[in-house]
Amino acid sequence: MIHEKVTSREALAKQDAADTLAAIRQHFYLPDGVIYLDGNSLGPLPWRTHLRLAAVLGGEWGDGLIRAWQSAGWLALPQRIGDKIARLIGAQPGEVIVADSTSINLFKVLCAALTMRPGRRVIVTERDNFPTDLYIAQGLVEFLGGAHQLRIVEREAIAEAIDEDVAVLMLTHVCYRTGEMHDMAALTAQAHARGALTIWDLAHSAGAVPLDLTGAQADFAVGCGYKYLNGGPGAPAFLFVARRHQADFQQPLKGWMGHAQPFAFEATYQPADGIARALCGTPPILALTALECGVDIALEASMDEVRAKSLALTDLFIALVDDLCAGYGLRLLTPRDHHRRGSQVSYAHPHAAAVMQALAARGVIGDFRPPDILRFGFAPLYVRYVDVWDAAHALADVLRERSLGPTA
Amino acid sequence: MIHEKVTSREALAKQDAADTLAAIRQHFYLPDGVIYLDGNSLGPLPWRTHLRLAAVLGGEWGDGLIRAWQSAGWLALPQRIGDKIARLIGAQPGEVIVADSTSINLFKVLCAALTMRPGRRVIVTERDNFPTDLYIAQGLVEFLGGAHQLRIVEREAIAEAIDEDVAVLMLTHVCYRTGEMHDMAALTAQAHARGALTIWDLAHSAGAVPLDLTGAQADFAVGCGYKYLNGGPGAPAFLFVARRHQADFQQPLKGWMGHAQPFAFEATYQPADGIARALCGTPPILALTALECGVDIALEASMDEVRAKSLALTDLFIALVDDLCAGYGLRLLTPRDHHRRGSQVSYAHPHAAAVMQALAARGVIGDFRPPDILRFGFAPLYVRYVDVWDAAHALADVLRERSLGPTA
Numbered sequence: 001m002i003h004e005k006v007t008s009r010e011a012l013a014k015q016d017a018a019d020t021l022a023a024i025r026q027h028f029y030l031p032d033g034v035i036y037l038d039g040n041s042l043g044p045l046p047w048r049t050h051l052r053l054a055a056v057l058g059g060e061w062g063d064g065l066i067r068a069w070q071s072a073g074w075l076a077l078p079q080r081i082g083d084k085i086a087r088l089i090g091a092q093p094g095e096v097i098v099a100d101s102t103s104i105n106l107f108k109v110l111c112a113a114l115t116m117r118p119g120r121r122v123i124v125t126e127r128d129n130f131p132t133d134l135y136i137a138q139g140l141v142e143f144l145g146g147a148h149q150l151r152i153v154e155r156e157a158i159a160e161a162i163d164e165d166v167a168v169l170m171l172t173h174v175c176y177r178t179g180e181m182h183d184m185a186a187l188t189a190q191a192h193a194r195g196a197l198t199i200w201d202l203a204h205s206a207g208a209v210p211l212d213l214t215g216a217q218a219d220f221a222v223g224c225g226y227k228y229l230n231g232g233p234g235a236p237a238f239l240f241v242a243r244r245h246q247a248d249f250q251q252p253l254k255g256w257m258g259h260a261q262p263f264a265f266e267a268t269y270q271p272a273d274g275i276a277r278a279l280c281g282t283p284p285i286l287a288l289t290a291l292e293c294g295v296d297i298a299l300e301a302s303m304d305e306v307r308a309k310s311l312a313l314t315d316l317f318i319a320l321v322d323d324l325c326a327g328y329g330l331r332l333l334t335p336r337d338h339h340r341r342g343s344q345v346s347y348a349h350p351h352a353a354a355v356m357q358a359l360a361a362r363g364v365i366g367d368f369r370p371p372d373i374l375r376f377g378f379a380p381l382y383v384r385y386v387d388v389w390d391a392a393h394a395l396a397d398v399l400r401e402r403s404l405g406p407t408a
Numbered sequence: 409m410i411h412e413k414v415t416s417r418e419a420l421a422k423q424d425a426a427d428t429l430a431a432i433r434q435h436f437y438l439p440d441g442v443i444y445l446d447g448n449s450l451g452p453l454p455w456r457t458h459l460r461l462a463a464v465l466g467g468e469w470g471d472g473l474i475r476a477w478q479s480a481g482w483l484a485l486p487q488r489i490g491d492k493i494a495r496l497i498g499a500q501p502g503e504v505i506v507a508d509s510t511s512i513n514l515f516k517v518l519c520a521a522l523t524m525r526p527g528r529r530v531i532v533t534e535r536d537n538f539p540t541d542l543y544i545a546q547g548l549v550e551f552l553g554g555a556h557q558l559r560i561v562e563r564e565a566i567a568e569a570i571d572e573d574v575a576v577l578m579l580t581h582v583c584y585r586t587g588e589m590h591d592m593a594a595l596t597a598q599a600h601a602r603g604a605l606t607i608w609d610l611a612h613s614a615g616a617v618p619l620d621l622t623g624a625q626a627d628f629a630v631g632c633g634y635k636y637l638n639g640g641p642g643a644p645a646f647l648f649v650a651r652r653h654q655a656d657f658q659q660p661l662k663g664w665m666g667h668a669q670p671f672a673f674e675a676t677y678q679p680a681d682g683i684a685r686a687l688c689g690t691p692p693i694l695a696l697t698a699l700e701c702g703v704d705i706a707l708e709a710s711m712d713e714v715r716a717k718s719l720a721l722t723d724l725f726i727a728l729v730d731d732l733c734a735g736y737g738l739r740l741l742t743p744r745d746h747h748r749r750g751s752q753v754s755y756a757h758p759h760a761a762a763v764m765q766a767l768a769a770r771g772v773i774g775d776f777r778p779p780d781i782l783r784f785g786f787a788p789l790y791v792r793y794v795d796v797w798d799a800a801h802a803l804a805d806v807l808r809e810r811s812l813g814p815t816a
Contacts, residue, residue, distance in 0.1 A: 031470065034473070036473060038474045042469075042473060042474045042477075044470070044473060045465060045466075045470040049465060050465050053465070053694075054458065054462070057453055057458050058437075058453075058458070061450075061452075061453050061640060062437045062439065062452070063439050065439070065442070065444060065446065065450060065452060065773060066449045066773060066775070067768075068641070069450075069641070074641060074642075100509070100512065100689070101663065101688060101689025101690060102689055103661070103663035103688050103689035104661060104663075104688060104689060107660070107661055111551065127675060130664075131664055131667070131673050131674060131675060132663050132664035132689065134675055134676075134677070135662040135663060135664060135667065135677040136661070136662060136663060138662060138676070138677050139659075139660040139662030139677065140660050142660065143659075152675070226690070232469060232693065233469055233476070233482060233690075233691075233692075233693035234482075234691045234692035234693045234694075234696075235692070236692070251547075251551075252515070252547040252548050252550065252551035253511070253512060253515055253547060254543040254544060254547030255509065255511035255512070255540050255543060255544060256538075256540035256543060259539070265539050265777060265778050266539060267539060267542055268542075268546070269542070269546050269547065280512060281508070281509025281512060281642075281645070282509060282510075283641075283642045284641075284642035284643070284644070284692060284695050285640065285641035285642045286461075286640050286642075286694055286695050286698055287642075287692050287694050287695045288642075290694055365473060365475070367474070369673060370672055370673055
């Protein structure tokens with residue numbers, strides 16, 4: 001364990017100097033005076049994004065105009081970037097495509113899953129799933145007129161909730177609040193054993209933890225471009241459809257870019273072969289350009305190194321907070337068990353919102369999540385060991401000052 | 409009629425010099441050697457888009473990181489730009505929002521319309537509607553299990569197709585193939601008289617022809633950001649919901665940005681008041697930034713001047729082609745009647761694809777649309793009268809050479 005060796009900030013600085021991922025940090029613009037522990041909300045700006053967007057604006061859109069759809073390869077972008085993301089999540093070429101938002105993509109795969117299990121009427125998910133995932137499922141169930149049911153259970157009750165009525169198990173792989181990680185392979189196997197399909201939301205996983213969608217026999221997945229993939233605010237999202245399901249993949253958002261021949265302008269929809277049928281409207285080229293810059297950087301790192309550093313950073317933070325902040329009312333929500341931890345550390349605290357605000361005033365940026373959660377994301381591509389030291393000390397200072405101050 | 413005065417290119421150059429919209433052309437980068445008559449597929453790059461995107465990258469995303477959602481006003485962008493677009497289409501503040509793609513937005517308003525007319529099962533549209541509009545309606549009807557029907561009729565039969573079973577009339581205001589424009593107020597009144605709602609696709613209208621959604625009592629509308637609004641390739645789209653319908657507006661794509669309190673992270677969806685409930689996922693900030701640049705330029709022009717110049721440009725092109733290209737097999741598809749014409753001119757020709765290719769080789773860029781259509785868009789914000797002269801002469805040259813050549 002890293003933290004057992006830690007006696008000083010200097011020791012951690014040496015560890016940063018020896019870090020094989022240190023060079024990748026140089027790809028990002030990270031403002032002075034900021035320790036950024038919120039890359040799980042919005043990743044930072046890669047330097048190259050500026051240059052690449054300028055090139056696309058001037059050389060492609062500007063000079064190419066409508067011709068750039070062909071000459072600059074714009075039409076190929078959703079699948080090209082999808083194939084790159086596939087390498088990050090353990091999927092195969094042709095199984096991932098970039099399109100729309102995570103919410104919209106979740107709607108698509110939910111519709112597809114229900115269509116593939118016509119005799120079953122239940123979607124199972126957990127209470128701690130990200131709200132928009134719950135809303136999308138609620139919206140779909142309501143729209144279908146009430147014959148379907150969204151079964152929301154506690155984390156511990158997921159496996160037993162999958163009965164013969166369940167069409168699909170829909171889970172977020174790493175919980176946005178606690179950072180707890182599901183065992184994708186085990187839960188997928190349990191769902192399959194009962195005849196259900198699975199949908200994995202990889203918003204807090206892709207680019208941060210090793211994933212093996214092929215090995216887990218995952219059916220469908222969706223994920224976010226603007227968190228650990230550093231694709232920019234509101235970046236396009238991705239979706240995964242296992243190749244074995246692609247011929248049966250049907251969903252109601254049938255737009256022209258999912259047509260077998262978009263430029264034949266036929267009056268009747270014919271789905272494209274393969275993952276392209278999951279496209280709907282015209283691809284957003286500027287946003288895709290920015291996303292590809294972030295994805296390209298993530299591909300430079302070995303996911304094993306990323307995972308090792310992620311665990312080292314989160315272990316270190318937990319150990320330092322154990323030492324420095326004992327007695328100030330923090331309650332660790334993130335598992336100490338490596339196998340159940342994503343790339344963030346969360347604590348409950350009765351004054352979480354005020355504590356996070358005080359941290360931000362010191363340049364330590366994390367997130368407050370209602371009702372009482374302090375959330376710190378540790379993106380291994382750019383967070384340093386010294387950042388963890390400084391953040392933990394800043395947290396201790398804030399808590400100490402609160403306990404001494406008049407409003408504590 | 410402008411063309412009656414035209415005797416020479418020099419006369420047209422004088423007309424350009426006197427054009428009150430000429431200054432607006434300076435806002436766009438238009439490459440040398442290109443006459444761009446395809447702004448109805450993809451508008452050109454505004455200079456300011458480059459600068460503004462660089463500022464958002466560096467000053468907002470780069471320096472602000474997650475904080476920019478508040479500090480840079482990102483969360484307000486969909487409605488801020490929507491309010492600007494409302495001014496271009498004759499809608500009221502709070503009735504338009506920018507989100508997703510035209511196809512996705514069409515799905516939303518179709519679902520809302522069907523929900524508001526529960527006893528009615530038919531969607532009426534026309535055969536010549538843009539294919540993705542037909543596909544979205546087909547996808548929805550199929551997904552609803554077959555109780556609904558998409559009634560596709562010829563243009564002449566639209567009014568009589570609206571019977572007591574019709575929930576919604578869904579039309580594109582200006583036809584993408586022919587440039588023919590519907591009478592929005594008259595058709596909306598006919599639909600309302602029979603108890604049906606209306607959806608107008610403004611893809612080929614917004615920014616090009618005067619629109620009065622309020623005056624027409626339109627119910628719902630969608631539109632495109634990357635054509636006459638010059639928002640960039642795959643720019644976000646917009647949707648309009650008349651204020652009187654907003655409280656009843658329900659659709660299944662219930663994402664967190666349409667929630668009354670997105671950052672309360674509640675487990676149950678509660679729609680936001682007003683047009684914000686039409687949002688779904690996280691807004692795409694880079695793409696929204698580019699779109700706002702284009703919309704701001706469109707707002708600098710008076711729509712009356714835009715319309716007058718649009719008709720003058722299209723009249724001129726038709727007159728020149730009448731004179732120069734007689735006998736080469738062109739058949740005008742666009743109405744000569746001003747009241748039925750959008751901002752494009754289309755011809756059928758047996759070798760349309762080859763003719764358009766030959767024009768492109770001369771720097772005149774229009775579109776080929778299957779099976780046999782030459783399509784020329786005349787965006788009044790940057791197309792000049794001399795461009796029309798040059799394009800018509802290039803077309804005549806191409807047709808003459810084809811008729812003399814071995815493969816004519």
